[in-house]
Each structure stands twice: as structure tokens, then as C-alpha cells.
Amino acid sequence: MISQNAASRFRGKIRRFKKISLTALLGGLVTISVLMTLTIMFISSYTSQKQSLINTTLSLNYSNAVQMSNTLDALFKSMQNNLAHDARYFADLDYSDSRKLNSALDLIKNSSNYFNSMTLVDSDGLVLSISPYSADSVGYHVSSEAAKTALRLQEPYISEAYKTPRKKRRIVFVSEPVFDAHGKFKGMIGGNIYLQDQNILNLLFGSQMKTSQGSHFFIVDSKGTLIYHPDTARIGENISRNTVVSKLLNNEKGKAQYRNLAGVDSLAGYYKVPTTDWGVVVVSPTQTVYDQLNHQIGLLILYTSVPFLLLTLIVIRVARQLARPFVSLTDLVQQVDQGRVDLPIMKPHWNREADLLNRTVLSALANFRKQREQLTYDARTDVLTGMTNRRTFEEVIQNWLDEGIRFSIVVLDIDRFKSINDTYGHHAGDEVLKHIANLIRLSVRPEDVSSRFGGEEFVVLLRDADTKEAYQIAENIRVSVAGSVMPVDRQVTISAGIAEHPLHSSSASELFHLADTALYRAKEEGRNRTVTIKALRK
Known part of the structure; x- marks a missing residue:
């Protein structure tokens, strides 16, 4: 009886299971x-x-570091060339005429924005003139070790970052010896860059990487001391213990994922500046990659x-x-x-x-x-202008280089764009960027590639175009921008620089650097003009 009841319950369970x-x-x-x-x-x-x-970020940061290093190298070469020219001028002047010396030095200092101050020193280290003028310095002998070293060497000199003895300013000193017609050493002319004040480095790099969320860059000298950093309070700090900086001090270059001195995981590209033996490091927190x-x-x-x-x-x-x-x-x-x-x-x-x-x-x-x-x-697209972005530009130029295609590169930059933002606001500035981007697209051919490179800078790759054709297209763009009715109540102009592959270089970074150098010269010559690298080298 018990067995029959158990069997009945089991059959009931099976029937209930089959109801699934x-x-x-x-x-x-x-x-x-x-x-x-x-x-x-x-x-x-x-x-x-x-x-x-991660790999893309590392590659972009390395590319940025190389570009900034080349720009910084060109800047200091230009500084030294200008000082050499100034030294030849002072070689013929009478050092006893202080008024003439002051006037000449003021004119030279104000004609460029390379230095925060300039100094003329005789062969004994006596300060003959300084611009801007300072009665506390003229008539006294130089006291900094950098100035004494430059006098002793009697040759072009770029110092490490150091703190001045009297005013405790952190500066970099660049000098050129002055020799008279008979080759006798008369002294030197030098320029000071005040690292913690507004200077040429801020002017040249201050707007870089504003569009890269969380990214920044810094410059160190050959001892690992910060020369440029977005946080000016850190300038003068020695960070040679930083993993990437240590590699720079060992004459290495490249890209690396590492943990910085603050314990933040970072992605960095780093490269040395040949002229000064400084190092440029472009850094992005790894967290930004995870956020994206x-x-x-x-x-x-x-x-x-x-x-x-x-x-x-x-x-x-x-x-x-x-x-x-x-x-x-x-x-x-x-x-x-x-x-x-x-x-x-x-x-x-x-x-x-x-x-x-x-x-x-x-x-x-x-x-x-x-x-x-x-x-x-x-x-692959710039959100504001609808143009291709920097990543696409770098892929296209590398593909064209790999395929052996002849092309020209045009780098364009809006003249005094900061003043538009300051005067009319960033929204109006964005409208100007979109308007100029549309003018560029209308001016190039279907087979060409136009990109927004960053900020107010655009790059155009002209397929199968030599320098002459590229110049005509760049001029068409420049003229159409200058004559266009802008979203702001003022005329807006652009400047352009041109380089050609393979005539000028077979390297993507070098081609861009050459075109950027030509653009820099266009800016120096008054803006609203086009300069080719061929014309620049004549």
C-alpha cells in the first residue's frame, strides 16, 4: 500500500513536470x-x-611631441639668428654713447616678441644697456652664472633654466658674442625669457591641446627641470624622477604608458629638442581613454x-x-x-x-x-565644422606617402583669431570657423582632403598638385576669406604655408613642419598672405 502511494506521488510529479x-x-x-x-x-x-x-592616443601624443619639438627647435634657431644679426650691428657702435645704445636695444627688443628683456654687456661683464630700462642693473657687473659662462665661452649660448640672484626670477638666457671688425671680443648681447611670466613659449604653445580633454604637455631642460607647464607654479620644479623624463635624460624618444609622480596612470609621447637638448612631453591621463x-x-x-x-x-x-x-x-x-x-x-x-x-x-x-x-x-570628423579631423588627415597623408602619390600640403591659420573670441565671444568664433571651413571646401577639388587640424588651424592635402598649383588654390582660399562677409562685424583673414611631396620631403611630419614654418613666416611678414617653402628657402 505504501509502495502504491509513493508510485502515485511520483507519477503526479512527472505529470506536473510535463506541464512546462x-x-x-x-x-x-x-x-x-x-x-x-x-x-x-x-x-x-x-x-x-x-x-x-590606447595605441592611437600614444601615437597622437608622440606625433604632437615631435611637432612641438620641431617648432621649438625652429624658434631657438630663429632667436640665435636674430641675435647674431644684432651682434653685428652693435659691433660698429660706440659703447660710450649710452643714449644710442639704449635706443638701439629698445628698437631691437620691441621689433620681436622673442624675449621679455634684452641686455648689452661689455667684455668685462659690465651691463651697458638693458631693455626695458632698469637703473638697478645698468652700470653693474653681471652676477648670474649663466651670464658669466656666456662671457667666458665667447660663443652663442643657451642656458639651462635658473633663478636670478637678485630678483629670484626663473629665466632662460640666450646670448650671442659681439666682435669688432678686427675680431676683438667686445662683449655680448643677450635675451631673457621669464618662464613664469607671459613669454614666447606661452604665445607659441599656450593654445595647444585645448581641444584634447585632460591632455597637456610640458617642457623640461637637460637636467629634468620644468621650463614650461600649464601650472606655472610648477615651473622650476625638478621632475627627473618621472619615468618619461628619465628616458629623455638618457637621450631616448618615443611613447609610453606609465604612472606619473602624482600616481596617475598616463599615456605619453616624448621627444628631444636638438638645439637646446630640452625635452617635450605630451601627456593624456589613461582615464580619458576609459571614459571614451x-x-x-x-x-x-x-x-x-x-x-x-x-x-x-x-x-x-x-x-x-x-x-x-x-x-x-x-x-x-x-x-x-x-x-x-x-x-x-x-x-x-x-x-x-x-x-x-x-x-x-x-x-x-x-x-x-x-x-x-x-x-x-x-x-573621424570634426564636430564643429564637419570637416575631417586630425586623425583622418594623418591616415590620408600616410596612405598617400605609402602609395607614392605626389601632393602638396597647405597649412592655413586664421589671423588674430583670439581677438575675435575676446571681442565677440566663443560662439561667434565658432561661427567664423564654420564659415571659413565652408569656404575652404568650396575652393578645393573633389579629390583633395581638407581637415581641421585644431583650434583655428586647417590643413589641405592637394592630390597630384605641385607648389605652383597649390599656391593658386591657397590664394583662392585666402582671397575668398578676405572678401567674404563674416558672421562678425569685421574682416577676417588667413595666412597659409605650402610644402610639396616629394620635392621638399618624403616624411609626413617633416612636410607638415615645413608647411608650418612657411605659415610662421607668412605671419611674420604681416599675415593675410601665402608663403611656399620654396620661396622661404631662397
Whole structure:
């Protein structure tokens, strides 16, 4: 009797177990499969994109460090050339005529913005003149070791960063010896850069990397002392213990992921300045990469959650008749996870529910592909102007170099753009940028590539164009900008610099540097003009 009751209860349990519907079972299995597939997809996407973003950031920071190093190298060469010219002028002057010396030194100092102050010293180290004039210095002998060293060497000299004995200013001293017509040493002319005041380094680099979230750069001398840093209070600090700075002091160059002295994980590119033996380091916190990656993954989750939720609901309703379509659909999702996003042409299914499910999945995956393509487009496009961005420019120029295509590069910069922002506000400045970007697009050919390089600077790659053709196109752009009615109540002009591949160089960074040098000369010559590197070298 007990045995029969136990058997009856067991059969009752079996009957209750058989009441579980195949729809619920298959629906649950498919839902789990979809969720696992999505999880695998997001994990693999996160891992691959993380490394890609880190490598891209490192490469961009290294490229920026090289460009800034070349710019700084050209700057100090220009300083030394100017001082050499000034030294020849003072070689013929009478050192006893203080008024004439003061007037000449003031004129030289005010004619350029290289130095915060300039000094003329005789062969005994006596200060003959200083600009701006300071009665506390004229008539006294130089007291800094840098000035004494320059007098002793009697040759062009660039000092390390040091603190002046009397006023405790942190400066860099650049000097040139003065010899008379008979080769006799008469003294030296020197310029001082006040590192913690407004100076040529602030003017040249102050607007760099403002668009790069969290990124910054700094310059150190050959002892690891900070010469330039966004936080001016840190100028003069010795950071030779910094991992990247230590590599610079060992004459290394490159890119590295490291932890800085404050314990922040960072991505850096670093390069030495040949003229001064200084080092330029461009740094981005690693956290910015993770923030960008998390944002992209969040968008992917947002774009895929609704379609796949709809898919799950449909599967639960029609699972009984769709066991076989589930297998093919799961395979398709796995292919998407592996990066093969070419959607197949599905034949109509004999079952209406199965056919609807196929269409829904294809629609969801097509939307996923569309959103991913949009993310790719956003990563390669400047948000403000709609032009291609710096990343796309660097890819195109490298591809053209690899293919051996002849082309010219035009670097354009809006003249006195800061004054537009200061006068009319940044919104008006943005409207000017968009207006000029549109004029540039209208002036170039379909096969050319125009990019916003950063800030108020644009770059145009002219395919199969020599310097003469590039000059004509650049002039057309310059004239159209100068004659255009701007969104602000003033005329806006641009300056342009040109270099040609392979005539001038076969290196992307060197070509850009040459074009940028030509642009710098255009600025020096009065702005609103185009200068080619060929014309610059004559």
C-alpha cells in the first residue's frame, strides 16, 4: 500500500513536470543564448577597442611631441639668428654713447616678441644697456652664472633654466658674442625669457591641446627641470624622477604608458629638442581613454537593448514553431560578434511568425551596423565644422606617402583669431570657423582632403598638385576669406604655408613642419598672405 502511494506521488510529479511548455523552455534557452552572445560581444569589443584607443592616443601624443619639438627647435634657431644679426650691428657702435645704445636695444627688443628683456654687456661683464630700462642693473657687473659662462665661452649660448640672484626670477638666457671688425671680443648681447611670466613659449604653445580633454604637455631642460607647464607654479620644479623624463635624460624618444609622480596612470609621447637638448612631453591621463570607451560601449548597449528586447518577446511567443530558425539566428549574432557584419539575404520562411522574427533580427542588426558606422564617422570628423579631423588627415597623408602619390600640403591659420573670441565671444568664433571651413571646401577639388587640424588651424592635402598649383588654390582660399562677409562685424583673414611631396620631403611630419614654418613666416611678414617653402628657402 505504501509502495502504491509513493508510485502515485511520483507519477503526479512527472505529470506536473510535463506541464512546462516547450515555448517557455525554448524561449528561456534562446533568451539566455542572446544574452550570452551580447555579453561576449561587448567584452570582446571592449577589450579590442581599449587597446586600439590606447595605441592611437600614444601615437597622437608622440606625433604632437615631435611637432612641438620641431617648432621649438625652429624658434631657438630663429632667436640665435636674430641675435647674431644684432651682434653685428652693435659691433660698429660706440659703447660710450649710452643714449644710442639704449635706443638701439629698445628698437631691437620691441621689433620681436622673442624675449621679455634684452641686455648689452661689455667684455668685462659690465651691463651697458638693458631693455626695458632698469637703473638697478645698468652700470653693474653681471652676477648670474649663466651670464658669466656666456662671457667666458665667447660663443652663442643657451642656458639651462635658473633663478636670478637678485630678483629670484626663473629665466632662460640666450646670448650671442659681439666682435669688432678686427675680431676683438667686445662683449655680448643677450635675451631673457621669464618662464613664469607671459613669454614666447606661452604665445607659441599656450593654445595647444585645448581641444584634447585632460591632455597637456610640458617642457623640461637637460637636467629634468620644468621650463614650461600649464601650472606655472610648477615651473622650476625638478621632475627627473618621472619615468618619461628619465628616458629623455638618457637621450631616448618615443611613447609610453606609465604612472606619473602624482600616481596617475598616463599615456605619453616624448621627444628631444636638438638645439637646446630640452625635452617635450605630451601627456593624456589613461582615464580619458576609459571614459571614451565606456561612452562608446554605453551607446552600443543603448542601441542594441531595445531591438534585442523586442526579439526576446517575439521568441517567447513563437518559440514552439521556431526551434530551427533559432539556430541560424544565433549563428548570425555570433558572426556579428566576430566582426562579420555583412547581413545575408534571408529567404521568406514558410511560417509567418518565423518570417517576422527573421525580419526583426535583420532590422536590429542593420541598426547596430548603422550606429557603429556612425560612431566611426564621428571619430573621424570634426564636430564643429564637419570637416575631417586630425586623425583622418594623418591616415590620408600616410596612405598617400605609402602609395607614392605626389601632393602638396597647405597649412592655413586664421589671423588674430583670439581677438575675435575676446571681442565677440566663443560662439561667434565658432561661427567664423564654420564659415571659413565652408569656404575652404568650396575652393578645393573633389579629390583633395581638407581637415581641421585644431583650434583655428586647417590643413589641405592637394592630390597630384605641385607648389605652383597649390599656391593658386591657397590664394583662392585666402582671397575668398578676405572678401567674404563674416558672421562678425569685421574682416577676417588667413595666412597659409605650402610644402610639396616629394620635392621638399618624403616624411609626413617633416612636410607638415615645413608647411608650418612657411605659415610662421607668412605671419611674420604681416599675415593675410601665402608663403611656399620654396620661396622661404631662397
